[in-house]
Amino acid sequence: MxxxxxxxxxxxxxxxxxxxxxxxxxxxxxxxxxxxxxxxxxxxxxxxxxxxxxxxxxxxxxxxxxxxxxxxxxxxxxxxxxxxxxxxxxxxxxxxxxxxxxxxxxxxxxxxxxxxxxxLGLVFDGVQHSVTGAHFISEHPIDNIREIANIALGRGAAIISDHLGDFIKMPLPNVAFMKSSDLSMAIADIRNDNELIAITQRFVGGGIHGEALVELHGQDIHVFGEKLGFSQTDEYKNEVVIDIANLMVSSFLVALSEQILIPFSVRQPIVLEEYMNLHHTQCETNTYFTIEYTYKAEILDVECDVLFIMDSHSLTIINDKVMESLH
Missing domain, CATH: 3.40.50.2300 (Response regulator)
Structure with missing residues (x-):
């Protein structure tokens, strides 16, 4: 039986x-x-x-x-x-x-x-049986994209951990919408915080347009960079920080690309400047699609906050790709 x-x-x-x-x-x-x-x-x-x-x-x-x-x-x-x-x-x-x-x-x-x-003992008879109590079916884009973002974060954490030789605390990604005015305020707060170093990097691919904002803080940023193989050649520049930010962005995008089958190209990462306010004063009614997370090293005192910002059309493209993979 x-x-x-x-x-x-x-x-x-x-x-x-x-x-x-x-x-x-x-x-x-x-x-x-x-x-x-x-x-x-x-x-x-x-x-x-x-x-x-x-x-x-x-x-x-x-x-x-x-x-x-x-x-x-x-x-x-x-x-x-x-x-x-x-x-x-x-x-x-x-x-x-x-x-x-x-x-x-x-x-x-x-x-x-x-x-x-x-x-393990499950028996497959080829018949699709009904599932009692399965109230879980959701086609909401945010739910779908949160899971592929989670997978991309895991892949990224593994890449960074392999380079670092240290465990990376896996974050829960926050996938949401952000108004232009809220984004402007967030960028203003970053500029006013002297303890933060922020890097921005644009990316495109398959009709998706976006920008990644990476904030680094902690006492061990340069130790973190050295463990990843990055070196500082000019104490007045931010080569190490830029290299770390580029790794954070590229590792996520590579893992995302593998899932949705869209290759991405990225521009050179640069330190956040005054002119990079995305002209929010001219488009206060815009709403952006965002993926946000924080990587923390288990031993070193360093945190990397990453915010991916995309337009609503990009959300539609990504969700369509996810649904294709399901069906």
């Missing part, structure tokens, strides 16, 4: 809930449960015999590392499959040390996911 299996998908992304369920919908013995953060996931584990848990590492309220540190919560063995955009080697090592059975990087390979699920 085939055993019914309870599957918990613990991830803050609606897109991931949808994608995993679609991959496993041909299972005849799967019951699906969903959690949007670690606390919700633990509640499911306390009350339900969960056979397999797909666990994200980067979530609000409680992250995946904290979930694994809290286990077990009852006398039942759950197979833990970490499914994460944080693909740093250290993230994988820490996950396995905390009890994860498998680690799969995002975006996951559907064939690989099915093969692993079959080994």
């Amino acid at each position: 085939i055993k019914n299996m309870n599957i918990l998908i613990c991830d803050d992304s609606v897109l991931v809930h949808k994608s995993i369920t679609r991959s496993l919908q041909a299972c005849s013995n799967a019951n699906f449960f969903y959690a949007e953060n670690g606390e919700e996931g633990l509640e499911h584990l306390k009350n339900i015999d969960i056979d397999i848990m797909f666990l994200d590492l980067t979530m609000p309220v409680m992250d995946g590392f904290s979930v694994m540190k809290s286990l077990p919560v009852r006398d039942f063995t759950t197979t833990i499959i970490v499914l994460s955009a944080d693909v740093q080697c250290t993230a994988m090592e820490r996950s396995l040390a905390l009890g994860a059975d498998y680690f799969l990087p995002k975006p996951f390979d559907h064939k690989q996911l099915i093969e692993l699920s079959q080994r």
Whole structure:
């Protein structure tokens, strides 16, 4: 007799809930449960015999590392499959040390996911079964782009971590809209803060037009740069800061390009100047699409705040590419 299996998908992304369920919908013995953060996931584990848990590492309220540190919560063995955009080697090592059975990087390979699920006892009969309680389907562009931004951040963090030899704390990306007036105020605040160094870099590709704004602060900026292989040749210039900013922007755009299949070209990064106010006084009614996040080194005193600014047409292009990949 085939055993019914309870599957918990613990991830803050609606897109991931949808994608995993679609991959496993041909299972005849799967019951699906969903959690949007670690606390919700633990509640499911306390009350339900969960056979397999797909666990994200980067979530609000409680992250995946904290979930694994809290286990077990009852006398039942759950197979833990970490499914994460944080693909740093250290993230994988820490996950396995905390009890994860498998680690799969995002975006996951559907064939690989099915093969692993079959080994764990799920039975595929080729019929697309209805999924009870699946209230997760969302076509909102912000939800879709937040997940691909999360994957791009994970790839970027891995690149920087490999160069740095230090763990990068994975951020949660903030994907939102920003009015022109709010952007003007943010830039003015940056200019008035003498402790911040801000770099701007424009990029284009496939009809997407945008600008990245990178702020660096902390006592170890130049140590950070040296560990990444950058050197300062003139103490009155900002070569190291510019090189770091360029790495932050290019690593994200390369990972984004791989997902939406649009190549990007970037201009030379430069220090934010007075003339680079994007002429907001002439277009106060404009609204920009933004992706914002902060990278923090675990050991060094350095933070990098990154803000990608794009027009609304760029949002449409990116979302269309995401939907193509889903269907």
